[in-house]
Amino acid sequence: MKNILAKAQEYMDAGRKVPEELIAQMTAGEREILEGITGFQADLTNSLDTYISDKPITFKAGETGQDSGIHPSKKTILIAAALFACAAGIPLYRSVQTTQMLKEETRNFVASITAGSWNEELLVYDTISSDWFNSDPLLELF
Amino acid sequence: MEMSSVGIPETLSDKACIKRFQRTREEAVFNCLLNRYKKYIRRIIYAVAPGITVEDSEDIAQETAIALYSALPDFSMRSSFSTYLYRLCRNKTVDHIRQKQKERRLSRRILHTIPAEPINNSEIIVEKRETMNTITDTLSRLPEIERTLIVLKDVEHRKLEEISRILKKPVGTVKSRLHRARIHAAEIYKKEKEAGTA
Numbered sequence: 001m002k003n004i005l006a007k008a009q010e011y012m013d014a015g016r017k018v019p020e021e022l023i024a025q026m027t028a029g030e031r032e033i034l035e036g037i038t039g040f041q042a043d044l045t046n047s048l049d050t051y052i053s054d055k056p057i058t059f060k061a062g063e064t065g066q067d068s069g070i071h072p073s074k075k076t077i078l079i080a081a082a083l084f085a086c087a088a089g090i091p092l093y094r095s096v097q098t099t100q101m102l103k104e105e106t107r108n109f110v111a112s113i114t115a116g117s118w119n120e121e122l123l124v125y126d127t128i129s130s131d132w133f134n135s136d137p138l139l140e141l142f
Numbered sequence: 143m144e145m146s147s148v149g150i151p152e153t154l155s156d157k158a159c160i161k162r163f164q165r166t167r168e169e170a171v172f173n174c175l176l177n178r179y180k181k182y183i184r185r186i187i188y189a190v191a192p193g194i195t196v197e198d199s200e201d202i203a204q205e206t207a208i209a210l211y212s213a214l215p216d217f218s219m220r221s222s223f224s225t226y227l228y229r230l231c232r233n234k235t236v237d238h239i240r241q242k243q244k245e246r247r248l249s250r251r252i253l254h255t256i257p258a259e260p261i262n263n264s265e266i267i268v269e270k271r272e273t274m275n276t277i278t279d280t281l282s283r284l285p286e287i288e289r290t291l292i293v294l295k296d297v298e299h300r301k302l303e304e305i306s307r308i309l310k311k312p313v314g315t316v317k318s319r320l321h322r323a324r325i326h327a328a329e330i331y332k333k334e335k336e337a338g339t340a
Contacts, residue, residue, distance in 0.1 A: 009321045013295070013302060036328030040280070041296045043331075047274040048297055052184045053196075056177045059207040061169055 005030055009037075150174040156223050164215050172214070176207055182224065182298065183231050189293035190235040192281035202238045206231045224300075225308045232290075276338055280331045288323035295320055 004026055008018045023031060150159070150171055159175040162168065176183075180203075187194060187202050194202075209230055217226060281289050287309070294300045294308065302320075306313045 005325065006318075006321050009324060010317075012324075013317065013320070015299065033325055033328055036332050037324045040277075040324075040328050040331045043273050044277050044281075044292070045297055046270075047277045048185060048188065048293075050270060051274055052181055052188065054181065056173075057180050057183065057203050057207055059169070059173055059176060059204070059211065061167075061172075061211060 005033060008034055012037075012041075157219065160214065160217060160219065160223065164217075167215070172211060176210065179224070179227055182227065185293055185297060186228055186231045186290075187235050189281070189289045190232055190286060191239055192289065193278045194239075198238065198242070202231075202235050205238060206234045209234060221307060222304065225304065228294075228308045272338065276331065276334045279334050280327055283330050284323065284327055287319065288326060291316065291320045291323050292327055296324075 004022065008022055008026075011018045011022075018034065023034070026034065154162070154174075156175060156178070159171055163171045163175065183203055183206055184199060187199050191198075206227075210227065213230065217223075281292075284292070290309070291305065294305050295302070300308070302313050302316055305320075306316045309316065311319075
Protein backbone atom coordinates (compact mmCIF):
# COMPACT_ATOMS: atom_id res chain seq x y z
CA MET A 1 0.00 0.00 0.00
CA LYS A 2 1.28 3.42 -0.91
CA ASN A 3 2.49 5.71 1.86
CA ILE A 4 -0.16 8.36 2.52
CA LEU A 5 2.46 11.14 2.47
CA ALA A 6 3.72 9.93 -0.90
CA LYS A 7 0.15 9.97 -2.17
CA ALA A 8 -0.30 13.54 -0.90
CA GLN A 9 2.90 14.59 -2.59
CA GLU A 10 1.73 13.18 -5.89
CA TYR A 11 -1.00 15.82 -5.80
CA MET A 12 1.71 18.44 -5.14
CA ASP A 13 3.77 17.07 -8.06
CA ALA A 14 0.77 17.55 -10.31
CA GLY A 15 0.35 21.10 -9.01
CA ARG A 16 -2.93 20.23 -7.29
CA LYS A 17 -4.20 20.76 -3.78
CA VAL A 18 -4.06 17.76 -1.45
CA PRO A 19 -7.73 16.61 -1.01
CA GLU A 20 -9.30 17.10 2.40
CA GLU A 21 -10.35 13.41 2.51
CA LEU A 22 -6.74 12.34 2.23
CA ILE A 23 -5.66 14.75 4.97
CA ALA A 24 -8.45 13.36 7.16
CA GLN A 25 -6.95 9.86 6.81
CA MET A 26 -3.56 11.04 8.10
CA THR A 27 -2.19 10.63 11.59
CA ALA A 28 -1.28 13.75 13.58
CA GLY A 29 2.40 13.13 12.80
CA GLU A 30 1.77 12.80 9.07
CA ARG A 31 -0.36 15.93 9.09
CA GLU A 32 2.41 17.82 10.85
CA ILE A 33 4.93 16.71 8.21
CA LEU A 34 2.56 17.75 5.43
CA GLU A 35 2.11 21.17 7.03
CA GLY A 36 5.89 21.40 7.39
CA ILE A 37 6.34 20.63 3.69
CA THR A 38 3.80 23.21 2.51
CA GLY A 39 5.17 25.81 4.96
CA PHE A 40 8.72 25.24 3.75
CA GLN A 41 7.63 25.41 0.09
CA ALA A 42 5.88 28.73 0.64
CA ASP A 43 8.77 30.29 2.59
CA LEU A 44 11.32 29.01 0.09
CA THR A 45 9.46 30.54 -2.86
CA ASN A 46 8.96 33.87 -1.07
CA SER A 47 12.59 34.00 0.08
CA LEU A 48 13.94 33.18 -3.34
CA ASP A 49 11.77 35.84 -4.92
CA THR A 50 13.34 38.37 -2.57
CA TYR A 51 16.82 36.91 -2.60
CA ILE A 52 17.25 36.23 -6.29
CA SER A 53 18.12 39.31 -8.25
CA ASP A 54 16.08 40.25 -11.27
CA LYS A 55 18.75 42.44 -12.80
CA PRO A 56 19.88 41.42 -16.26
CA ILE A 57 23.02 39.42 -16.83
CA THR A 58 25.01 41.58 -19.20
CA PHE A 59 27.35 39.89 -21.58
CA LYS A 60 29.76 41.37 -24.10
CA ALA A 61 31.56 38.97 -26.41
CA GLY A 62 34.39 41.45 -26.97
CA GLU A 63 35.31 41.39 -23.29
CA THR A 64 35.93 37.68 -23.27
CA GLY A 65 38.62 37.94 -25.91
CA GLN A 66 37.39 34.66 -27.30
CA ASP A 67 35.50 35.75 -30.34
CA SER A 68 37.09 37.15 -33.47
CA GLY A 69 33.70 37.74 -35.04
CA ILE A 70 34.59 35.45 -37.96
CA HIS A 71 32.82 32.12 -37.86
CA PRO A 72 33.31 30.11 -41.07
CA SER A 73 31.08 27.08 -41.41
CA LYS A 74 32.49 23.54 -41.56
CA LYS A 75 31.67 23.43 -45.29
CA THR A 76 33.67 26.62 -45.91
CA ILE A 77 36.63 25.24 -43.97
CA LEU A 78 36.55 22.01 -46.03
CA ILE A 79 36.39 23.90 -49.34
CA ALA A 80 39.23 26.17 -48.25
CA ALA A 81 41.30 23.14 -47.23
CA ALA A 82 40.66 21.47 -50.62
CA LEU A 83 41.64 24.64 -52.51
CA PHE A 84 44.77 24.99 -50.44
CA ALA A 85 45.68 21.37 -51.15
CA CYS A 86 45.21 21.97 -54.90
CA ALA A 87 47.18 25.21 -54.83
CA ALA A 88 49.99 23.56 -52.96
CA GLY A 89 49.77 20.41 -55.08
CA ILE A 90 50.25 22.05 -58.50
CA PRO A 91 53.71 23.55 -57.80
CA LEU A 92 54.69 20.36 -56.08
CA TYR A 93 53.69 18.33 -59.13
CA ARG A 94 55.54 20.77 -61.41
CA SER A 95 58.59 20.58 -59.22
CA VAL A 96 58.60 16.76 -59.37
CA GLN A 97 58.09 16.90 -63.15
CA THR A 98 60.95 19.40 -63.58
CA THR A 99 63.22 17.30 -61.43
CA GLN A 100 62.44 14.30 -63.60
CA MET A 101 63.13 16.30 -66.78
CA LEU A 102 66.39 17.60 -65.39
CA LYS A 103 67.39 14.10 -64.41
CA GLU A 104 66.61 12.88 -67.91
CA GLU A 105 68.60 15.67 -69.56
CA THR A 106 71.52 15.15 -67.22
CA ARG A 107 71.47 11.46 -68.01
CA ASN A 108 71.48 12.23 -71.78
CA PHE A 109 74.25 14.73 -71.35
CA VAL A 110 76.38 12.34 -69.30
CA ALA A 111 75.69 9.61 -71.83
CA SER A 112 76.71 11.94 -74.65
CA ILE A 113 79.98 12.92 -73.06
CA THR A 114 80.90 9.43 -72.00
CA ALA A 115 80.26 7.99 -75.47
CA GLY A 116 83.65 9.31 -76.68
CA SER A 117 82.54 12.27 -78.67
CA TRP A 118 84.17 14.65 -76.23
CA ASN A 119 87.51 12.88 -76.61
CA GLU A 120 87.21 13.04 -80.36
CA GLU A 121 86.61 16.74 -80.13
CA LEU A 122 89.64 17.07 -77.88
CA LEU A 123 91.73 15.42 -80.45
CA VAL A 124 90.38 17.75 -83.05
CA TYR A 125 91.04 20.63 -80.73
CA ASP A 126 94.59 19.41 -80.15
CA THR A 127 95.13 19.28 -83.87
CA ILE A 128 93.68 22.67 -84.30
CA SER A 129 95.77 24.09 -81.51
CA SER A 130 98.95 22.68 -82.89
CA ASP A 131 98.01 24.13 -86.21
CA TRP A 132 97.23 27.35 -84.55
CA PHE A 133 100.63 27.43 -82.84
CA ASN A 134 102.30 26.52 -85.98
CA SER A 135 100.55 29.23 -87.83
CA ASP A 136 100.89 31.87 -85.13
CA PRO A 137 101.69 35.13 -86.90
CA LEU A 138 103.89 36.24 -84.00
CA LEU A 139 105.97 33.13 -84.18
CA GLU A 140 106.29 33.74 -87.84
CA LEU A 141 107.90 37.10 -87.00
CA PHE A 142 110.72 35.39 -85.19
CA MET B 143 4.87 43.39 -31.79
CA GLU B 144 6.39 43.70 -28.35
CA MET B 145 10.15 44.04 -28.45
CA SER B 146 12.75 43.45 -25.79
CA SER B 147 15.14 46.23 -24.81
CA VAL B 148 17.63 44.95 -27.37
CA GLY B 149 15.14 44.88 -30.24
CA ILE B 150 14.49 41.14 -30.36
CA PRO B 151 10.78 40.25 -30.57
CA GLU B 152 9.51 38.87 -27.25
CA THR B 153 7.48 36.33 -29.20
CA LEU B 154 10.60 34.77 -30.72
CA SER B 155 10.79 31.30 -29.19
CA ASP B 156 13.92 30.01 -27.45
CA LYS B 157 14.48 27.60 -30.33
CA ALA B 158 14.20 30.41 -32.88
CA CYS B 159 16.57 32.57 -30.80
CA ILE B 160 19.12 29.75 -30.65
CA LYS B 161 18.86 29.08 -34.39
CA ARG B 162 19.22 32.77 -35.17
CA PHE B 163 22.24 33.07 -32.88
CA GLN B 164 23.84 29.98 -34.43
CA ARG B 165 23.39 31.57 -37.84
CA THR B 166 24.28 35.20 -37.12
CA ARG B 167 26.14 35.25 -33.74
CA GLU B 168 24.15 38.38 -32.85
CA GLU B 169 25.07 39.47 -29.35
CA ALA B 170 21.62 41.03 -28.90
CA VAL B 171 19.90 37.70 -29.59
CA PHE B 172 22.21 35.98 -27.16
CA ASN B 173 21.57 38.53 -24.42
CA CYS B 174 17.83 38.31 -25.01
CA LEU B 175 17.89 34.53 -24.57
CA LEU B 176 20.24 34.78 -21.58
CA ASN B 177 17.98 37.21 -19.78
CA ARG B 178 14.92 35.04 -20.23
CA TYR B 179 16.78 32.63 -17.97
CA LYS B 180 18.46 35.10 -15.59
CA LYS B 181 16.37 33.98 -12.59
CA TYR B 182 16.66 30.33 -13.55
CA ILE B 183 20.46 30.66 -13.67
CA ARG B 184 20.56 32.36 -10.27
CA ARG B 185 18.23 29.78 -8.73
CA ILE B 186 20.46 26.96 -9.93
CA ILE B 187 23.48 28.72 -8.44
CA TYR B 188 21.56 29.16 -5.20
CA ALA B 189 20.39 25.53 -5.18
CA VAL B 190 23.90 24.22 -5.75
CA ALA B 191 25.55 26.66 -3.35
CA PRO B 192 23.04 28.13 -0.92
CA GLY B 193 24.33 31.12 1.00
CA ILE B 194 26.84 31.98 -1.70
CA THR B 195 27.94 35.61 -1.67
CA VAL B 196 26.42 38.10 -4.10
CA GLU B 197 29.81 38.64 -5.70
CA ASP B 198 30.40 34.93 -6.28
CA SER B 199 26.87 34.43 -7.55
CA GLU B 200 27.33 37.19 -10.14
CA ASP B 201 30.75 35.81 -11.10
CA ILE B 202 29.23 32.40 -11.73
CA ALA B 203 26.38 33.95 -13.74
CA GLN B 204 29.00 35.67 -15.91
CA GLU B 205 31.07 32.49 -16.27
CA THR B 206 27.92 30.63 -17.28
CA ALA B 207 27.14 33.33 -19.86
CA ILE B 208 30.65 33.13 -21.33
CA ALA B 209 30.55 29.33 -21.45
CA LEU B 210 27.10 29.42 -23.05
CA TYR B 211 28.25 31.92 -25.68
CA SER B 212 31.05 29.57 -26.71
CA ALA B 213 28.99 26.38 -26.51
CA LEU B 214 25.68 27.50 -27.98
CA PRO B 215 26.78 27.37 -31.65
CA ASP B 216 27.29 23.61 -31.18
CA PHE B 217 24.06 23.02 -29.26
CA SER B 218 22.21 20.36 -31.25
CA MET B 219 18.82 20.89 -29.54
CA ARG B 220 18.53 17.17 -28.79
CA SER B 221 17.74 18.12 -25.18
CA SER B 222 15.71 21.12 -24.07
CA PHE B 223 17.56 24.39 -23.61
CA SER B 224 16.72 24.54 -19.88
CA THR B 225 18.23 21.07 -19.37
CA TYR B 226 21.34 22.10 -21.24
CA LEU B 227 21.59 25.36 -19.33
CA TYR B 228 21.12 23.60 -16.00
CA ARG B 229 24.11 21.32 -16.63
CA LEU B 230 26.27 24.19 -17.82
CA CYS B 231 25.37 26.40 -14.87
CA ARG B 232 25.69 23.62 -12.31
CA ASN B 233 29.15 22.70 -13.61
CA LYS B 234 30.25 26.34 -13.55
CA THR B 235 29.01 26.70 -9.97
CA VAL B 236 30.84 23.57 -8.84
CA ASP B 237 34.00 24.67 -10.69
CA HIS B 238 33.82 28.09 -9.11
CA ILE B 239 33.40 26.68 -5.60
CA ARG B 240 36.27 24.24 -6.15
CA GLN B 241 38.46 27.05 -7.44
CA LYS B 242 37.59 29.19 -4.45
CA GLN B 243 38.28 26.35 -2.08
CA LYS B 244 41.60 25.82 -3.80
CA GLU B 245 42.48 29.43 -3.29
CA ARG B 246 41.41 29.07 0.34
CA ARG B 247 39.25 32.11 -0.01
CA LEU B 248 36.01 30.24 0.31
CA SER B 249 35.89 28.45 3.60
CA ARG B 250 33.16 26.05 4.58
CA ARG B 251 31.74 28.87 6.67
CA ILE B 252 30.99 31.02 3.64
CA LEU B 253 28.97 28.24 2.05
CA HIS B 254 26.92 27.81 5.18
CA THR B 255 26.30 31.38 6.17
CA ILE B 256 23.94 33.84 4.64
CA PRO B 257 25.24 36.64 2.48
CA ALA B 258 25.89 39.90 4.29
CA GLU B 259 23.79 41.65 1.71
CA PRO B 260 20.99 40.08 -0.32
CA ILE B 261 21.27 40.14 -4.12
CA ASN B 262 18.20 42.32 -4.30
CA ASN B 263 19.07 45.63 -2.69
CA SER B 264 15.50 46.56 -1.80
CA GLU B 265 14.65 46.91 1.87
CA ILE B 266 13.65 43.68 3.49
CA ILE B 267 11.89 43.53 6.77
CA VAL B 268 13.68 41.74 9.60
CA GLU B 269 11.20 38.88 9.76
CA LYS B 270 11.54 38.15 6.08
CA ARG B 271 15.28 38.23 6.37
CA GLU B 272 15.22 35.79 9.27
CA THR B 273 13.05 33.43 7.25
CA MET B 274 15.50 33.72 4.40
CA ASN B 275 18.38 32.87 6.71
CA THR B 276 16.53 29.82 8.02
CA ILE B 277 15.74 28.71 4.48
CA THR B 278 19.39 29.12 3.49
CA ASP B 279 20.51 27.13 6.52
CA THR B 280 17.97 24.41 5.77
CA LEU B 281 19.05 24.13 2.14
CA SER B 282 22.71 24.05 3.18
CA ARG B 283 22.02 21.01 5.33
CA LEU B 284 20.41 19.08 2.50
CA PRO B 285 22.45 17.04 0.03
CA GLU B 286 22.91 18.86 -3.30
CA ILE B 287 20.61 16.47 -5.16
CA GLU B 288 17.77 17.15 -2.69
CA ARG B 289 18.27 20.93 -2.89
CA THR B 290 18.23 20.76 -6.66
CA LEU B 291 15.10 18.59 -6.74
CA ILE B 292 13.23 20.97 -4.43
CA VAL B 293 14.27 24.09 -6.35
CA LEU B 294 13.49 22.58 -9.75
CA LYS B 295 10.11 21.14 -8.73
CA ASP B 296 8.73 23.45 -6.06
CA VAL B 297 10.22 26.77 -7.20
CA GLU B 298 10.76 26.32 -10.93
CA HIS B 299 7.69 24.06 -11.27
CA ARG B 300 9.45 21.81 -13.76
CA LYS B 301 7.78 18.54 -14.75
CA LEU B 302 9.14 15.32 -13.26
CA GLU B 303 10.07 14.12 -16.77
CA GLU B 304 12.09 17.27 -17.37
CA ILE B 305 13.87 16.96 -14.01
CA SER B 306 14.56 13.34 -14.89
CA ARG B 307 16.29 14.48 -18.09
CA ILE B 308 18.17 17.27 -16.30
CA LEU B 309 19.50 15.01 -13.56
CA LYS B 310 19.82 11.95 -15.81
CA LYS B 311 17.85 9.82 -13.34
CA PRO B 312 14.71 7.72 -13.98
CA VAL B 313 11.39 9.46 -13.31
CA GLY B 314 10.60 6.99 -10.53
CA THR B 315 13.88 7.78 -8.78
CA VAL B 316 13.29 11.51 -9.16
CA LYS B 317 9.82 11.16 -7.67
CA SER B 318 10.84 9.07 -4.67
CA ARG B 319 13.92 11.20 -3.95
CA LEU B 320 11.86 14.38 -4.24
CA HIS B 321 9.32 13.05 -1.76
CA ARG B 322 12.07 12.14 0.68
CA ALA B 323 13.77 15.50 0.10
CA ARG B 324 10.58 17.42 0.96
CA ILE B 325 10.12 15.52 4.20
CA HIS B 326 13.82 15.92 5.03
CA ALA B 327 13.70 19.67 4.31
CA ALA B 328 10.53 20.12 6.37
CA GLU B 329 12.11 18.36 9.35
CA ILE B 330 15.31 20.45 9.18
CA TYR B 331 13.33 23.64 8.66
CA LYS B 332 11.21 22.95 11.71
CA LYS B 333 14.32 22.35 13.83
CA GLU B 334 16.03 25.46 12.46
CA LYS B 335 13.00 27.58 13.25
CA GLU B 336 12.75 26.19 16.75
CA ALA B 337 16.46 26.83 17.29
CA GLY B 338 16.03 30.38 16.01
CA THR B 339 13.17 31.20 18.36
CA ALA B 340 14.78 29.48 21.37
